[in-house]
């Protein structure tokens with residue numbers, strides 16, 4: 001997609017990220033965060049600083065002509081027995097779905113994760129989120145388990161699917 005840049009987050013993105021999160025949490029019921037639960041600017045700045053200062057974390061944004069239209073995060077624990085594992089989260093603004101932005105974010109993030117030495121990438125996705133599940137399967141993620149009725153959206157209980165991909169040799 002012409003005009004699309006995938007880059008590391010910057011502290012100066014904080015205002016845009018708060019607004020982005022408020023928007024995507026309003027337009028998608030597939031996220032765990034409700035619009036009024038999005039962190040405020042101070043917490044967002046804190047979060048970006050945490051990601052930028054921790055080599056075990058990745059935070060990339062998709063920028064389209066100066067506007068943030070997507071983001072992907074990955075974080076891993078420092079505990080030695082699970083140090084090979086990273087947890088991934090991705091979101092794209094609804095009016096930009098289906099244009100390959102999710103694919104670009106995944107591609108870049110997985111390449112960096114591999115460079116950083118992560119061997120296993122994990123994520124959780126609502127069972128009814130077909131678009132996201134297709135994206136993950138396209139990148140080689142497999143269903144590893146199901147947490148039954150783990151989320152409640154507007155009074156409806158929804159299963160959470162655990163997916164994983166081995167990045168190591």
Ligand SMILES: CC(C)(COP(=O)(O)OP(=O)(O)OC[C@H]1O[C@@H](n2cnc3c(N)ncnc32)[C@H](O)[C@@H]1OP(=O)(O)O)[C@@H](O)C(=O)NCCC(=O)NCCS
Pocket residue numbers: 028030031090091092093096097098099100101102103104124125126129130131132134135138
């Ligand atoms: C899931 C999400 C990140 C995908 O982002 P996107 O930019 O639309 O992704 P892409 O355009 O790269 O499409 C990725 C894949 O989705 C699938 N897809 C595209 N359009 C689809 C449709 N109409 N129906 C079902 N799957 C579709 C395809 O497999 C596509 O890959 P392909 O075109 O190479 O076959 C985005 O829809 C989103 O942010 N959704 C709301 C938040 C969310 O659900 N996040 C994930 C929480 S676990």
